[in-house]
Amino acid sequence: MRCLKLSRSANQVVDFNSRNLIFSSLNKLGFRSLVTSCRAVVLPRFGGPEVLEIREDAQVPALKPNEVLVRSRAVSVNPLDLRIRSGYGRSILEPLLPLILGRDISGEVAAVGDSVKSLHVGQEVFGALHPTAIRGTYADYAILSVEQVASKPASISHVDASAIPFAALTAWRALKCTARITSGQRVLVIGGGGAVGFSAIQLSVAAGCFVSTTCERESIDRVLAAGADQAIDYTTEDFELAIEGHFDAVLDTIGGTDTERIGINVLKHGGHYMTLQGEAAPMSDRYGLAIGLPLSTALLLKKQIQYRFSHGIEYWWTYMRPDPEGIDAIRRLSELGKLKVPVQKTYPITQVKEAHEAKEKRLVPGKVVLEFD
Numbered sequence: 001m002r003c004l005k006l007s008r009s010a011n012q013v014v015d016f017n018s019r020n021l022i023f024s025s026l027n028k029l030g031f032r033s034l035v036t037s038c039r040a041v042v043l044p045r046f047g048g049p050e051v052l053e054i055r056e057d058a059q060v061p062a063l064k065p066n067e068v069l070v071r072s073r074a075v076s077v078n079p080l081d082l083r084i085r086s087g088y089g090r091s092i093l094e095p096l097l098p099l100i101l102g103r104d105i106s107g108e109v110a111a112v113g114d115s116v117k118s119l120h121v122g123q124e125v126f127g128a129l130h131p132t133a134i135r136g137t138y139a140d141y142a143i144l145s146v147e148q149v150a151s152k153p154a155s156i157s158h159v160d161a162s163a164i165p166f167a168a169l170t171a172w173r174a175l176k177c178t179a180r181i182t183s184g185q186r187v188l189v190i191g192g193g194g195a196v197g198f199s200a201i202q203l204s205v206a207a208g209c210f211v212s213t214t215c216e217r218e219s220i221d222r223v224l225a226a227g228a229d230q231a232i233d234y235t236t237e238d239f240e241l242a243i244e245g246h247f248d249a250v251l252d253t254i255g256g257t258d259t260e261r262i263g264i265n266v267l268k269h270g271g272h273y274m275t276l277q278g279e280a281a282p283m284s285d286r287y288g289l290a291i292g293l294p295l296s297t298a299l300l301l302k303k304q305i306q307y308r309f310s311h312g313i314e315y316w317w318t319y320m321r322p323d324p325e326g327i328d329a330i331r332r333l334s335e336l337g338k339l340k341v342p343v344q345k346t347y348p349i350t351q352v353k354e355a356h357e358a359k360e361k362r363l364v365p366g367k368v369v370l371e372f373d
């Protein structure tokens, strides 16, 4: 493989079209990895927003055959980014520091690996990395496998596109891969105002399901406009009493003791309860990987058996997983305007600390996106 070093300053002197033409021509000539270093937001140690460092010389590894180099135009801030920054998953991630945070991305293909035929240099794409990826997307150039990206819908901006994949793929994993929802079924989304919950509502509506959800007053109009049949303001109503009927699937984005109890009690026989707050990482962090992981697996199995006998339901911890079928379906729905994650505020990537602080202090409750110059 031939490799050409292109620094960020060199990158800045040519406009988008010229750069894409150069990248495309070089790619065809066999120069697979055009960038060897770039600017990135690096996490050298766990802590508050102040630990984040912008470095100009983060390494860009050579592309593997199935990988795509994406020039970032926008990356969204997910709760997972904040949690990892604070030490969540330290049992796995601590030895791998320094890390680059970020899962979501929207940008342009800058280079493709040898076996990638479905994408070309200059193409606009969006996608998301696996939750445990150590080289994230808060960088001028990110590397994703070809299964983790899809063509960006032309009708939406990079900012709007970057807000969708991680959240929507999490909802997809729960509803389509685990519960396998079908038309006419009833779905309850606990926490429908957030990015995952709101995506879950829209995926369920698109699948032809009847949807109930709980959220704060500020989110009620938005979830009803997205097609939810029932929206309960959990801050003023007793949502256990307000929920109507029984459900085939419950996606619990909150995962508290009460939401779990209520979610399980409102399921039909054979229904699926899925929480986003699985115990694998917290228990591994608390007891170390060697004890925490088997302990959490035992806890999950115990709960699965217990609820199967006591309620006749299936109990799951849901984790986001990249899924080529999922990202393609998400692309189609986004293109049709049937799947959106509203962006409340954008920050330049240089203000990543401010963006994390705003999310952490809930100064901005909605989606925050970091933009690249």
Ligand SMILES: NC(=O)c1ccc[n+]([C@@H]2O[C@H](COP(=O)([O-])OP(=O)(O)OC[C@H]3O[C@@H](n4cnc5c(N)ncnc54)[C@H](OP(=O)(O)O)[C@@H]3O)[C@@H](O)[C@H]2O)c1
Residues within 6 Å of the ligand: 078, 079, 080, 131, 166, 167, 170, 190, 191, 192, 193, 194, 195, 196, 197, 214, 215, 216, 217, 218, 219, 253, 254, 275, 276, 277, 278, 318, 319, 320, 344, 365, 366, 367
């Ligand atoms: N297991 C996994 O793989 C996985 C993957 C993704 C996320 N998660 C976890 O799931 C949880 C939810 O994630 P998320 O990405 O959906 O978080 P999020 O978008 O930050 O939403 C969190 C909460 O913020 C409120 N909110 C969001 N947008 C709002 C707006 N525009 N106006 C008012 N309130 C708003 C919502 O409250 P209301 O619902 O009360 O309105 C929502 O429940 C997090 O704990 C995250 O760590 C887990």
